Amino acid sequence: MNNNKFDVCIIGAGVAGGTLAAYLGASGKKVMVIEKMMGESDxxxxxxxxxxxxxxxxxxxxxxxxxxxxAQIVTGYGLFYKEERIQVSYPTKEGKVFTGRGFRYGKFISSIRKNLKSIPNVTVVEGNVIELIEAEGKVIGVKYIDKHSDEEIFVxxxxTIACDGSGSLFRKKLSDAAQTVSSHFLGLEVKNENLPYHGHGHVMLLDPSPCLCYPISSEVCRVLIDFPTxxxxxxSEELVxxxxxxxxxxxxEEIRQNLLMAIDEGKFKIMPASLVPARPKLIKGAIxxxxxxxxxxxxxxxxxxxxLTDVYTITNLIKNIDLTNDQILTSAIKEFYEKHHYNNASINILADALYGVMLDPQLKQACFEYLKRGNGYAAEPITLLSAISRKRSxxxxxxxxxxxxxxxxxxxYPTPSNVGKAFNMIKNALQILNxxxxxxxxxxxxxxxxxxxEAILK
Ligand SMILES: Cc1cc2nc3c(=O)[nH]c(=O)nc-3n(C[C@H](O)[C@H](O)[C@H](O)COP(=O)(O)OP(=O)(O)OC[C@H]3O[C@@H](n4cnc5c(N)ncnc54)[C@H](O)[C@@H]3O)c2cc1C
Known part of the structure; x- marks a missing residue:
C-alpha cells in the first residue's frame, strides 16, 4: 500500500468525522482524516x-x-407554557438512569481531535478537500489543499466518507436531497445561576415560536431563540x-434578568435550522x-x-470486510443506508413534527396539556426525545x-366554530407529519x- 493510500478517507473532523476516525481506527482500519479548520470552534x-x-x-x-x-449532566426537561411549567425526567431502565450532557461544541470537538492523536493508524491533516477523485465509475479518493504548504494533494x-457538515460540498454528488431552511436560532450565553430546573433542558413554548435553554458549562447556559423565518x-436596534x-x-422570571443582561451585551450568534432528508445516491466508493x-x-x-448512531453502524458494517472487493463494499453501503432510516427515523420525524406543532397555537396548547397529564403521557414521549427509544409506532x-x-x-362544546377548529387541528397535524x-x-x-x-389534504 503506498503511503497515501488508506482504507478510509474521512472529510471533516467534526462530531461525525472525528468519532468515526476514532472508532474505525480502533478497529484496525488505516484512516486518513482531513479537516479544514483545526482551531477550537466557537x-x-x-x-x-x-x-x-x-x-x-x-x-x-x-x-x-x-x-x-x-460537560454538565442533564437529567430531563422543563417545559414552560404561559404561566405553567412541568418537569419530565429522562427514562430509567432496570435501575439505570439515562443522562444527557450539555457542553460547548468547540470543547467537545477539541476533545475528539485530541483523542485522534493517540490512535496509531489514524492520520489527521489540516486541509480543505476540494474534489472527489473518480476512476472507472467509482470514487477512489480526494484532492485537498494542504493548509500549511498550500499544495494540492491526492489521497x-x-x-471516502464525507462528514463535511451542513454546508457540504459533496452532498450534491452523493445525494438527491435539497437543503431547506425551516427557521433561524439566535444564540446567547446566559449565566447558569437560578435555572428553574437544575441540570435540565428548558423548552419554552413562546409566542411566536419556541426557545431553548440548557447548561453548556458550570457557568453558563445556552439560550436559543427561534425566529420562524x-x-x-x-x-439591529429593532432586534434588541x-x-x-x-x-x-x-x-x-428566574432567568429573565440574566437574559436581559446577555441581550445588552449583544454577543449574538445566528444559525439556520435546516432540513435535509436522507436521499442517498448509490455511488461506488463514497458515502x-x-x-x-x-x-x-x-x-x-x-x-x-x-x-453517532451512523458512525457506530457503518463501522460495524465495514470493519471486518475486504474493502478491496467492490461488491462486498457496495452491499455494506446499501445496508448502511437502510439502517440509517430504521435507526433514526423517529429522531428526525420528532424534531420537525414538534417544531411544526409549536408553531400552531392550538396544537401547541394541546401538546402542553397532554404532557401535563404526566405518567405515560410524558414518560413515553421523553424516551423518544432522549433517543433511548427509536420506535416510530x-x-x-x-x-x-x-x-x-x-x-x-x-x-x-361542539359549536360550529369549535368543530371547525377541531377539523383544522387534524388537518394541520397531518400536513405537518405526512x-x-x-x-x-x-x-x-x-x-x-x-x-x-396528501391528495385529500390538497
Ligand atoms: C443551531 C443549532 C443547534 C444545534 N444543537 C444541537 C444539539 O443541542 N444537540 C445535537 O445533538 N445536535 C445539535 N445540532 C446539530 C449538530 O450540531 C450536528 O448534527 C452535528 O454537529 C453534525 O456533525 P457533523 O460532523 O456532521 O458536522 P460538524 O460537526 O459541523 O463537522 C463538520 C466538519 O467538517 C469540516 N469541513 C467542512 N468542509 C470541509 C472540507 N471541504 N474539507 C475538510 N473539512 C471540512 C468542518 O470544518 C467541520 O469540522 C444543532 C445544529 C444547529 C444548527
Whole structure:
C-alpha cells in the first residue's frame, strides 16, 4: 500500500468525522482524516447530547470524549407554557438512569481531535478537500489543499466518507436531497445561576415560536431563540427591542434578568435550522454521514445522536470486510443506508413534527396539556426525545393522541366554530407529519396511505 493510500478517507473532523476516525481506527482500519479548520470552534451547534448519543459513545468505548470538558449532566426537561411549567425526567431502565450532557461544541470537538492523536493508524491533516477523485465509475479518493504548504494533494482510499457538515460540498454528488431552511436560532450565553430546573433542558413554548435553554458549562447556559423565518434576523436596534420587549417577558422570571443582561451585551450568534432528508445516491466508493447526509430541526437536539448512531453502524458494517472487493463494499453501503432510516427515523420525524406543532397555537396548547397529564403521557414521549427509544409506532401514537386530545377538548362544546377548529387541528397535524414520514422510507402500505391523505389534504 503506498503511503497515501488508506482504507478510509474521512472529510471533516467534526462530531461525525472525528468519532468515526476514532472508532474505525480502533478497529484496525488505516484512516486518513482531513479537516479544514483545526482551531477550537466557537459555533453554537451541537451542545446538548441526548442520552441516546451518550449511550452510543459508551457502545464505541468513546465515553472519555465527554470527560474533562466541563460537560454538565442533564437529567430531563422543563417545559414552560404561559404561566405553567412541568418537569419530565429522562427514562430509567432496570435501575439505570439515562443522562444527557450539555457542553460547548468547540470543547467537545477539541476533545475528539485530541483523542485522534493517540490512535496509531489514524492520520489527521489540516486541509480543505476540494474534489472527489473518480476512476472507472467509482470514487477512489480526494484532492485537498494542504493548509500549511498550500499544495494540492491526492489521497487514495477504498472508501471516502464525507462528514463535511451542513454546508457540504459533496452532498450534491452523493445525494438527491435539497437543503431547506425551516427557521433561524439566535444564540446567547446566559449565566447558569437560578435555572428553574437544575441540570435540565428548558423548552419554552413562546409566542411566536419556541426557545431553548440548557447548561453548556458550570457557568453558563445556552439560550436559543427561534425566529420562524427563512431569512436570518439582522443584528439591529429593532432586534434588541424585539428580544427585550417581546421575548424576555415570556421567559421564566428566574432567568429573565440574566437574559436581559446577555441581550445588552449583544454577543449574538445566528444559525439556520435546516432540513435535509436522507436521499442517498448509490455511488461506488463514497458515502455521506452526519449533517452532510441528513439534517433535522435542532429543537430536539438530535443531530449528534444521529451522527453517532451512523458512525457506530457503518463501522460495524465495514470493519471486518475486504474493502478491496467492490461488491462486498457496495452491499455494506446499501445496508448502511437502510439502517440509517430504521435507526433514526423517529429522531428526525420528532424534531420537525414538534417544531411544526409549536408553531400552531392550538396544537401547541394541546401538546402542553397532554404532557401535563404526566405518567405515560410524558414518560413515553421523553424516551423518544432522549433517543433511548427509536420506535416510530410510539411516536405516531403520541403525535395523533396530542391532536385528538385537542380535538376532544374543542368538541366538549361542539359549536360550529369549535368543530371547525377541531377539523383544522387534524388537518394541520397531518400536513405537518405526512412529508416527514415520506422522507423516512415508509413501507409500501404506509406510503400509499400517506399519498392518499396528501391528495385529500390538497
Ligand atoms: C443551531 C443549532 C443547534 C444545534 N444543537 C444541537 C444539539 O443541542 N444537540 C445535537 O445533538 N445536535 C445539535 N445540532 C446539530 C449538530 O450540531 C450536528 O448534527 C452535528 O454537529 C453534525 O456533525 P457533523 O460532523 O456532521 O458536522 P460538524 O460537526 O459541523 O463537522 C463538520 C466538519 O467538517 C469540516 N469541513 C467542512 N468542509 C470541509 C472540507 N471541504 N474539507 C475538510 N473539512 C471540512 C468542518 O470544518 C467541520 O469540522 C444543532 C445544529 C444547529 C444548527
Amino acid at each position: 459555533k453554537i451547534i451541537g451542545e446538548l447530547l441526548q442520552p441516546g448519543g451518550v449511550e452510543m459513545l459508551h457502545n464505541m468505548n468513546l465515553q472519555h470524549l465527554i470527560e474533562g470538558i466541563d 487514495e482510499a477504498y472508501l 427563512t431569512v436570518a434576523p439582522r443584528k 427591542t424585539y428580544l427585550k420587549e417581546k421575548i424576555a417577558p415570556q421567559f421564566p 455521506l454521514l452526519g449533517d452532510s447526509f441528513n439534517m433535522r430541526h435542532p429543537l430536539t437536539g438530535g443531530g449528534m445522536t444521529v451522527a 410510539t411516536l405516531l401514537k403520541h403525535f395523533f393522541s396530542v391532536a385528538f386530545f385537542g380535538v376532544n377538548d374543542n368538541l366538549k 412529508p416527514l414520514m415520506l422522507n423516512e422510507q415508509p413501507g409500501v402500505v404506509v406510503k400509499s396511505a400517506l399519498k392518499v391523505t
